[in-house]
Amino acid sequence: MQSDLLRTFTRRLFLDRQAAFWLDQLHATWSPREIRARVVEVITETPDARTFVLRPNRHWTGHRAGQHTTVEVEIDGVRHRRCYSISSAPSDPRVAITVKRVAGGRVSSWLHEHVRPGHVLRLGPAAGDFVLDPDPAEAAAPLLLLGGGSGITPLMSILRDLDDRDAVRDVVLVVHARRRDDVIFGRELEAIAARHAGLRLLVHLDDLDEARLARLVPDFAARTTLLCGPAGLMARVERMWATAGATARLRREQFAAPPVTVPAPGAPIAIRLAASARTVAADGAGTLLDQLERAGERPPSGCRMGICQTCKCRKRSGVVENLRTGAISSDPDEYIQLCISRGRSDLELAL
Amino acid sequence: MTPPSRTLTRAEADAFGGELDALRAEVLADLGQRDVDHIRAVIRTAHRAEAAGRLLLHVGLGPVSFVLGSGALALAKILDNMEIGHNLMHGQYNWTRDPALDSSYEWDASCDAGDWRHYHNFEHHTFTNILGKDRDIGYGFLRVSPEQRWYPRHLSQPIVATFLAMNFQWGVATHDLRIEEVSSGKQTWAQLRERARPFLRKAGWQLAKDYVVFPALALGNAPRVVAGNLLANLTRNLWTFAVIFCGHFPDGVRFFHQDEIVDESRGQWYLRQLAGSANIEGGSTFHVMTGHLSHQIEHHLFPDLPASRYPEMAPRVREICERYGQRYCTGSFARQLGSVVGKILRYALPGGQRAPRAAKPAPVEIETVRERELARAA
Numbered sequence: 001m002q003s004d005l006l007r008t009f010t011r012r013l014f015l016d017r018q019a020a021f022w023l024d025q026l027h028a029t030w031s032p033r034e035i036r037a038r039v040v041e042v043i044t045e046t047p048d049a050r051t052f053v054l055r056p057n058r059h060w061t062g063h064r065a066g067q068h069t070t071v072e073v074e075i076d077g078v079r080h081r082r083c084y085s086i087s088s089a090p091s092d093p094r095v096a097i098t099v100k101r102v103a104g105g106r107v108s109s110w111l112h113e114h115v116r117p118g119h120v121l122r123l124g125p126a127a128g129d130f131v132l133d134p135d136p137a138e139a140a141a142p143l144l145l146l147g148g149g150s151g152i153t154p155l156m157s158i159l160r161d162l163d164d165r166d167a168v169r170d171v172v173l174v175v176h177a178r179r180r181d182d183v184i185f186g187r188e189l190e191a192i193a194a195r196h197a198g199l200r201l202l203v204h205l206d207d208l209d210e211a212r213l214a215r216l217v218p219d220f221a222a223r224t225t226l227l228c229g230p231a232g233l234m235a236r237v238e239r240m241w242a243t244a245g246a247t248a249r250l251r252r253e254q255f256a257a258p259p260v261t262v263p264a265p266g267a268p269i270a271i272r273l274a275a276s277a278r279t280v281a282a283d284g285a286g287t288l289l290d291q292l293e294r295a296g297e298r299p300p301s302g303c304r305m306g307i308c309q310t311c312k313c314r315k316r317s318g319v320v321e322n323l324r325t326g327a328i329s330s331d332p333d334e335y336i337q338l339c340i341s342r343g344r345s346d347l348e349l350a351l
Numbered sequence: 352m353t354p355p356s357r358t359l360t361r362a363e364a365d366a367f368g369g370e371l372d373a374l375r376a377e378v379l380a381d382l383g384q385r386d387v388d389h390i391r392a393v394i395r396t397a398h399r400a401e402a403a404g405r406l407l408l409h410v411g412l413g414p415v416s417f418v419l420g421s422g423a424l425a426l427a428k429i430l431d432n433m434e435i436g437h438n439l440m441h442g443q444y445n446w447t448r449d450p451a452l453d454s455s456y457e458w459d460a461s462c463d464a465g466d467w468r469h470y471h472n473f474e475h476h477t478f479t480n481i482l483g484k485d486r487d488i489g490y491g492f493l494r495v496s497p498e499q500r501w502y503p504r505h506l507s508q509p510i511v512a513t514f515l516a517m518n519f520q521w522g523v524a525t526h527d528l529r530i531e532e533v534s535s536g537k538q539t540w541a542q543l544r545e546r547a548r549p550f551l552r553k554a555g556w557q558l559a560k561d562y563v564v565f566p567a568l569a570l571g572n573a574p575r576v577v578a579g580n581l582l583a584n585l586t587r588n589l590w591t592f593a594v595i596f597c598g599h600f601p602d603g604v605r606f607f608h609q610d611e612i613v614d615e616s617r618g619q620w621y622l623r624q625l626a627g628s629a630n631i632e633g634g635s636t637f638h639v640m641t642g643h644l645s646h647q648i649e650h651h652l653f654p655d656l657p658a659s660r661y662p663e664m665a666p667r668v669r670e671i672c673e674r675y676g677q678r679y680c681t682g683s684f685a686r687q688l689g690s691v692v693g694k695i696l697r698y699a700l701p702g703g704q705r706a707p708r709a710a711k712p713a714p715v716e717i718e719t720v721r722e723r724e725l726a727r728a729a
Binding site for chain 1: 376379384385401402442445448449451454459472473474556559564
């Protein structure tokens with residue numbers, strides 16, 4: 001209550017804005033609310049993967065091994081956000097993210113090309129439930145960590161955490177990569193394996209199909225499994241675990257959303273309205289504003305021609321086309337103007 | 352003065368609009384670092400000027416630091432109102448996805464930002480210079496055009512306009528309340544009370560900030576701080592009044608009747624924005640101080656493009672206008688302001704030469720968002 005009052009007071013007197021401005025002027029990582037982190041080290045892990053070691057400001061509240069954070073960068077004046085798994089252990093005051101450069105990836109390329117020690121990045125709080133259950137029964141259960149390519153990053157945090165707490169009892173770590181040069185954290189994994197008799201490290205450079213995986217880890221169905229990797233590998237593993245009736249013991253982290261196919265304009269779409277928990281069926285032909293009004297919704301609107309911003313609303317997910325510019329955008333959590341946007345896939349709006 | 356604009360056919364108007372759309376697309380594609388650098392530099396200047404102004408007023412002694420302090424505070428308020436607030440609230444920087452540059456900005460003025468976004472971004476920019484629709488024409492009580500009906504109360508408008516200029520932020524703040532509609536019976540007292548809520552809240556905090564909290568922090572210097580804030584607000588009021596009145600009321604700007612805009616195409620909308628706006632000539636600092644409303648024409652054609660782009664777009668807009676035989680109303684600050692003052696004086700009296708109009712009796716009913724909201728709340 002008291003803090004609410006204080007917040008209102010500072011906001012109404014613009015003291016929050018003043019504080020944000022002057023803190024930022026004094027020090028690049030100071031901010032009243034934002035999590036900002038200074039890059040203290042950049043490590044080249046493989047030809048296309050780099051680890052950025054960050055020292056976050058006091059707004060960072062730590063992470064659980066396996067979680068990810070949102071990194072926000074500004075490229076040519078526009079802010080972009082991407083999720084990256086944290087590869088450092090929770091006990092480490094320095095937070096590390098390991099970024100694989102994606103062909104045509106704006107943010108990963110920018111991080112690789114521009115970010116050097118001393119740079120400041122904006123972070124979101126750690127999030128995600130790809131973590132080991134603190135429940136002692138699960139902590140004692142045999143583990144299988146299965147990582148493909150850059151999917152090793154959250155598993156690395158988990159392994160470092162176990163190593164930290166000297167809790168590596170019965171762990172199998174399967175690392176899949178195309179070439180030995182592409183194995184991220186190769187040396188450190190070997191060092192940890194050398195320290196713990198309970199860790200079996202299997203680096204697999206060939207295709208990892210069901211038969212091979214069953215041969216590598218015959219008791220896979222009895223292990224709590226954490227899986228993170230490319231879509232193909234994940235689908236194979238899921239099938240295999242389902243067949244063995246072990247789906248309950250499989251936990252997964254998907255990096256990239258499955259590719260969105262953009263249907264032609266006019267294809268039927270579903271618009272989910274998050275605030276009212278309603279789903280509206282639309283034909284994707286007219287503007288979103290028209291579609292919503294036809295369905296009986298009355299979102300705020302004004303000029304109906306894209307100039308007044310009254311109908312601006314947050315799109316949580318989905319693909320929209322800007323009818324004034326023709327731009328098609330699939331970014332999550334972006335603001336759109338309903339009166340000049342056409343839905344090109346199922347959408348979720350914060351209405 | 353340039354000759355009046357040629358009347359374009361719908362096809363010509365749409366070709367004209369197409370050229371402006373192409374210009375808009377070109378600038379849109381080029382937006383980037385330079386634009387955020389510009390607006391952040393202005394924000395930095397405003398914050399520094401405010402800090403300097405408050406410091407000089409709070410701890411300074413004597414008239415020199417008082418005048419400098421009030422001046423710095425006025426500068427901060429002008430930048431916050433014009434180049435920062437007005438332009439951010441138009442959504443000119445929404446493409447940056449920086450929350451500090453978002454159209455949800457709240458400015459350091461007594462007008463609630465939500466009220467402003469409603470009546471300015473939507474009503475004024477959509478229905479620009481349409482008599483009976485654009486409530487910015489004379490702000491509902493000044494007669495600035497012979498098309499507006501004369502009433503005896505207009506005799507006092509030179510005094511009323513002076514009063515408005517000195518208290519301009521309060522005129523801006525209460526504009527969305529439609530107070531005049533209570534006397535005409537279009538609005539009940541209950542509706543006005545409901546409508547006034549955001550204004551009362553915002554205005555209360557603004558008064559508390561400038562005249563209670565900051566003076567209290569200055570202890571013995573409190574009277575000086577009150578006076579300094581008053582002077583800064585007065586300066587800002589006079590400046591913004593002068594700039595804004597030069598945007599739509601000088602000679603050469605025309606007004607439209609509702610029946611002229613029935614079934615208006617996008618190209619015709621562009622033509623109306625052009626015909627209804629006037630530019631002021633000046634240097635780059637002057638343009639920033641006016642929030643680039645000195646480029647009112649470009650602003651009305653492209654309200655959602657970063658205003659600092661208007662000066663480089665202006666020669667091209669002008670060239671397009673020339674090719675289509677359209678008047679591009681521009682002049683020095685003295686000329687435009689003189690013209691506005693002249694009109695306020697002239698149209699205080701009845702009469703005046705009316706522009707010819709196309710007669711097509713088909714009144715348009717355009718419901719506003721706020722009307723809809725109020726109807727739903729009732």
